[in-house]
Amino acid sequence: MNEIEQRIAELNKLLHEYGYAYYVLDKPVVADSVYDQLLHELIALEEANPSLIFPDSPTQRVGGTVVEGFKKVTHDYPMLSLSNAFNEADLQEFDRKVRQAIGDHFSYVCELKIDGLAISLKYENGVFVQGATRGDGVVGEEITANLKTIHAIPLRLKEPITIEVRGEAYMPKKSFEKLNAQRADNGEELFANPRNAAAGSLRQLDPKIAASRQLSTFIYAIGGDGEIYGIDGHAEMLDYLEDLGFPSNKERQRCSTIEEVMAFIEHWTENRPHLAYEIDGIVIKVDRYAQQDELGYTAKSPRWAIAYKFPAEEVVTTLLDIDLTVGRTGVVTPTAILTPVQVAGTTVQRASLHNEDLIRDKDIRLGDTVIIRKAGDIIPQVVGVLIEQRPENSVPFEMPKNCPVCDSELIRIEGEVALRCVNPACFAQIAESIKYFVSRNAMNIDGLGDKVVEQLLRADLIHDVSDLYHLTIEQLVELERMGEKSATNLVNAIQASKENSMERLLIGLGIRHVGEKAAKIVSEQFGSMEAVMAATEEQLVAIYEIGDKMASSLVEYFSNDDARAVIERLAEVGVNMTFKGKKVEVVVGDNPFAGKTIVLTGKLEQLTRNEAKAKIEELGGTVTGSVSKKTDLVIAGEDAGSKLAKAEQLGIEVWNEDNLIEQLNLI
Numbered sequence: 322m323n324e325i326e327q328r329i330a331e332l333n334k335l336l337h338e339y340g341y342a343y344y345v346l347d348k349p350v351v352a353d354s355v356y357d358q359l360l361h362e363l364i365a366l367e368e369a370n371p372s373l374i375f376p377d378s379p380t381q382r383v384g385g386t387v388v389e390g391f392k393k394v395t396h397d398y399p400m401l402s403l404s405n406a407f408n409e410a411d412l413q414e415f416d417r418k419v420r421q422a423i424g425d426h427f428s429y430v431c432e433l434k435i436d437g438l439a440i441s442l443k444y445e446n447g448v449f450v451q452g453a454t455r456g457d458g459v460v461g462e463e464i465t466a467n468l469k470t471i472h473a474i475p476l477r478l479k480e481p482i483t484i485e486v487r488g489e490a491y492m493p494k495k496s497f498e499k500l501n502a503q504r505a506d507n508g509e510e511l512f513a514n515p516r517n518a519a520a521g522s523l524r525q526l527d528p529k530i531a532a533s534r535q536l537s538t539f540i541y542a543i544g545g546d547g548e549i550y551g552i553d554g555h556a557e558m559l560d561y562l563e564d565l566g567f568p569s570n571k572e573r574q575r576c577s578t579i580e581e582v583m584a585f586i587e588h589w590t591e592n593r594p595h596l597a598y599e600i601d602g603i604v605i606k607v608d609r610y611a612q613q614d615e616l617g618y619t620a621k622s623p624r625w626a627i628a629y630k631f632p633a634e635e636v637v638t639t640l641l642d643i644d645l646t647v648g649r650t651g652v653v654t655p656t657a658i659l660t661p662v663q664v665a666g667t668t669v670q671r672a673s674l675h676n677e678d679l680i681r682d683k684d685i686r687l688g689d690t691v692i693i694r695k696a697g698d699i700i701p702q703v704v705g706v707l708i709e710q711r712p713e714n715s716v717p718f719e720m721p722k723n724c725p726v727c728d729s730e731l732i733r734i735e736g737e738v739a740l741r742c743v744n745p746a747c748f749a750q751i752a753e754s755i756k757y758f759v760s761r762n763a764m765n766i767d768g769l770g771d772k773v774v775e776q777l778l779r780a781d782l783i784h785d786v787s788d789l790y791h792l793t794i795e796q797l798v799e800l801e802r803m804g805e806k807s808a809t810n811l812v813n814a815i816q817a818s819k820e821n822s823m824e825r826l827l828i829g830l831g832i833r834h835v836g837e838k839a840a841k842i843v844s845e846q847f848g849s850m851e852a853v854m855a856a857t858e859e860q861l862v863a864i865y866e867i868g869d870k871m872a873s874s875l876v877e878y879f880s881n882d883d884a885r886a887v888i889e890r891l892a893e894v895g896v897n898m899t900f901k902g903k904k905v906e907v908v909v910g911d912n913p914f915a916g917k918t919i920v921l922t923g924k925l926e927q928l929t930r931n932e933a934k935a936k937i938e939e940l941g942g943t944v945t946g947s948v949s950k951k952t953d954l955v956i957a958g959e960d961a962g963s964k965l966a967k968a969e970q971l972g973i974e975v976w977n978e979d980n981l982i983e984q985l986n987l988i
């Protein structure tokens with residue numbers, strides 16, 4: 322066997338194992354995207370070597386097989402799958418073909434693609450008589466008893482008609498979390514995601530189990546010809562289904578151009594975390610039946626619809642190395658160094674490994690093929706290993722006994738999973754706390770990047786944050802890659818930071834449990850650093866939103882002589898120690914922002930988004946990320962996209978940047 326034959330055999334074996342676990346046992350061992358990636362590798366190899374296609378290759382099977390224990394049912398009309406779009410180019414191509422066939426006078430209907438299990442429901446004279454899974458699209462499994470347990474599925478329609486409808490059964494995120502928490506308590510295996518939990522629930526032989534799982538459903542299609550019900554398009558059909566008593570998803574939109582479709586996709590790519598259920602894409606359909614008929618079908622799917630799939634969130638790659646870094650608080654964090662791989666639209670070459678426990682529990686080794694997960698803005702993480710693909714000579718990974726930076730012995734504090742360096746003179750800890758002090762959300766000193774901080778420490782020019790304020794242009798120009806101009810700018814930025822309101826300093830000190838919000842509240846309430854330093858735990862806890870942990874952490878921090886000495890030195894060089902922001906109660910009700918929920922969108926010219934946000938918050942307004950019915954005002958800069966469209970759709974007041982500046986100047 323040559324290398325290609327070997328790989329094809331290996332992929333066949335893996336995909337059979339994973340497919341069985343997923344489709345038959347409802348206990349997936351890898352994420353779908355991992356399965357897909359391996360499947361695509363196999364498809365590519367088979368295409369290049371057709372003589373090597375196994376008769377039972379997973380590529381020769383369409384959809385899932387029917388599980389033992391349920392009756393098979395043949396669908397009256399096949400449940401076709403839609404072709405997929407993975408990017409804008411795919412959508413443009415789809416749009417071009419549609420326009421070529423039916424011209425420009427049509428509209429699309431966009432809907433959320435619910436990440437659940439496709440189902441078919443049959444009603445005779447208005448009564449629910451049979452429910453089935455999609456199966457392979459032609460033959461499904463009869464799961465009527467289990468579907469009846471879903472409260473959202475009507476047992477009797479509002480009209481005594483005979484009809485077959487299609488939809489998606491799904492498990493809401495909340496039910497999923499509860500179910501998994503319960504299973505963890507019972508020591509049972511956890512479900513990988515809500516879709517697998519929904520599928521597993523509907524394939525239970527005992528309907529009581531399905532009933533306990535709190536599934537729900539959205540219905541989005543009629544099986545067969547919709548025209549016999551006197552409707553002439555998809556949007557009208559959705560309304561009709563609602564009239565009959567079916568649950569339909571409200572987050573749908575009619576679009577007349579592919580640009581509007583893209584804006585809808587963009588909106589939901591951003592907002593899907595806020596939904597109560599998981600979605601994995603957007604479905605786009607040509608609305609009118611007459612035009613759908615004109616477009617027709619390919620062998621596998623309709624030409625009048627396409628499913629846009631969100632980028633894969635899990636992929637596999639190789640673990641090249643494990644990098645150990647020491648943070649501001651001494652915690653040693655292992656980071657995976659990876660063969661670069663595309664995931665969720667970005668190239669990932671580093672991923673979090675959390676801590677030693679994760680490495681040990683999953684037995685993650687150098688050279689392993691690992692599964693990487695990246696969802697939304699979350700830092701990419703290593704979530705698992707494909708043990709089957711492990712190199713033969715690999716050995717378990719051992720965490721070091723000593724700090725990789727200062728070599729002092731690492732310890733594990735009771736009740737914590739992390740290893741820590743507790744040497745207060747550790748270079749890494751000092752460097753990290755200075756980087757944190759100058760960072761954007763803290764003292765916000767421009768031009769003082771990580772490299773410069775390390776150079777300053779190595780050159781013995783600084784030892785703690787107070788030394789920054791003694792730096793001179795002459796000292797700075799001696800540093801590598803530091804010109805006269807940058808040095809001047811940096812000194813100016815450092816000096817300017819002295820004027821910051823005190824909450825920035827409080828953030829910059831990096832006190833445990835004291836984040837941005839807490840620092841602001843404490844500063845506002847006490848007014849000066851002196852007062853905060855003198856505050857007791859009781860006084861601190863008395864403030865709404867300040868908890869026990871924060872209070873004791875603050876008191877402990879300020880009882881430390883070294884910490885007090887640094888603050889004294891900062892005061893000596895003239896760093897402001899008082900709260901400068903306006904007190905919220907003074908301005909509430911006095912201006913057009915107070916008590917309002919405001920969304921900023923598009924590019925602002927005269928001030929940055931953060932500045933605008935800070936001003937609005939100072940005036941008692943709340944700035945949120947997405948437009949909803951609760952939004953009072955949208956401020957739209959240049960090139961505002963879907964948020965502006967949504968605001969207009971909901972009839973929310975919209976200002977441009979000039980309106981904003983004008984109002985701010987009036988206050």
Ligand SMILES: [Zn+2]
Pocket residue numbers: 647724725726727728729742743744747748749
């Ligand atoms: Zn150390």
